[in-house]
Amino acid sequence: MKLHFRSYLLIAFTLFLLNSCGSKQASEQTATSAIAGEIKIDGSSTVYPITEAVAEEFRTEQPNVKVTVGISGTGGGFKKFGRGEIDINDASRPIKEKEDSVCAANNIKHIQLKVAFDGLVVVVNKENSFIDHFTVEELKKIWEPGAQGKITKWNQIRSSWPNEEFHLYGPGTASGTYDYFTEAIVGKSGSSRSDYTASEDDNVLVQGITGDKNGIGFFGLAYYEENKDKLKLVGVDNGKGSVMPSIETVKNGTYAPLARPVFIYVSDAAVKKSGVSEFIAFYLNNATTLVPEVGYIPLNNEEYQNELAKFKSFTTPQ
Template sequence: MNAIAKKLAILLGVLAFASSCTATPNSSTETQRSPKVTQVTDSTKVTTIKIDGSSTVYPITQAIAKDYQADPKNQVQVAVNISGTSGGFEKFCNGETDISNASRPILKAEMEACKKNGVAYMEFPIAFDALTVAVNPQNDWAKDITVAELKKIWEPSAQGKITRWNQVRASWPNRPINLYGAGKKSGTFDYFTEATVGETRASRNDYTASEDDEVLVDGISKDPNALGYFGYAYYEKYQDKLKALAIDNGKGAVLPSTQTVEKVQYQPLARPLFIYVNLRDNQNKGLVNKFVEFYIDKAPITASAVGYIPLPNDSKHLNYVHLYQGKVGTVFEGKAEMNLTIGELLRKEGQF
């Protein structure tokens, strides 16, 4: 079977799958069609696919980009940078990047910015994260923490007041508590504040902040009095230098893991991860779509390899359908959803 026939066979298969998922579209989405994924005709041309955004999603995208560029047939450079989810969307909606890594759905203000600048986007969920609260391994007193205690630590009124461990839990020692967390351009900051404090972007400011999770890991690993939060892949990578705390949402303390996310036990800190693709009509479109096709195929294996929770094959099929049909918009309403499960995400995607 030649390459064109294979492509048609794949397309017919995923479109058949899509027909079984048909439902009334979400009111927050808009749909338009685009041509099928095209092949690059000029093999001598080298261009750059620009990607920016979330440090949480970065390990997945960086690994896939490396694999893609290792094939000499792919005459393209893939530049992957970190500026946080919010920082990435600023560039993306200005038309400066082709793909935006995101650890939360696109917000209403960002949707408006994209619309104003004529940037139509496709949304692809690519993995699940178990947002991790961690301390230094020398910390021998804290093994778990409640959502209420996280609120007590991180709410704006705690600034300058909750500064010692025994103020959080009386049985903990009278030692300073040094905080490390996501910077304000990070989607992790948005999600964590809503999940723990109850209001997006409501946080104390007297902590070491960074959009780069590597910086947070480094700080916590060197500070016996530290407590911080970041994406699960960074805990997996550096678990010899960190200690994860079990999260108690009132139903018992649960450690972050693939199993606790899949069993809907690690709440409210389990969350989906995304890439957003600029559906631009220019000479790079075929190159970008070809890379996205490769990304969708490799995402489950790569997500698992770097420490995240892969989505089931149904998600891959739906992503292919949305790519081939040029589905534009979001299945969310400009905000993150707390306690979203993998099954609920798939149902939303199937209705898109």
């Protein structure tokens, strides 16, 4: 009788353990797969590598959340964002007043979150042997609207340079990179000559300059880092001597005026969707690792936590 009772207890205890382990595994599996949904992201080609790197890691942890990341430029992304077509906009500049007005008209509230720093680089063809730097004034002379049809040859910039036509390459007018460059160099955002090869895809610009011995263009530092074997990087002199762009000179502020923060914008409607808040938290908590992996300059940990606290405040009902 005693043996039978002990056997019963042993069987019962074993079943309890198996049931507990099974419940724990089921609970863990449920926790992992509980988040499901779709997150639509678009916007800046500059911010794209950061967001795509985050999305790739997030998909591994949350395979039931579909995250898509597009590239239509900062301005193109804000158009979609203002119409409520996307949840998050990658932006290489702050939102403009007219873009904000469209959001307000459509009852879309939003929050700006800083995610990294980036420098804009000026590059020429790899075979160019006579340029090692430009002054800010020389860049302005090349790119300002009044230069169109008038300033077309290298020796018009410096008399010692060749009497040959240069060809310009740069981001399209919907790009935040274009807005930032024109504001920093020309003095007015969105103001430049229009006779240049424009593209929202920085890879197109890289290919153009690579195949043009008299090519000159600008885009984000990260794209140069990916293509440094194809292009020649030149310094920029803002009156204090020529400085080459690098992670160090962008971070310490000596590479001026072509260094800037980059952002993501999140709508209030988006945070109500499954997976979006988790994605943003994942983004800001992992940025210190992922941002430098794709060639950008991260904020410090405290700054990311401040951005996360700001986001949590935005999602908390008042």
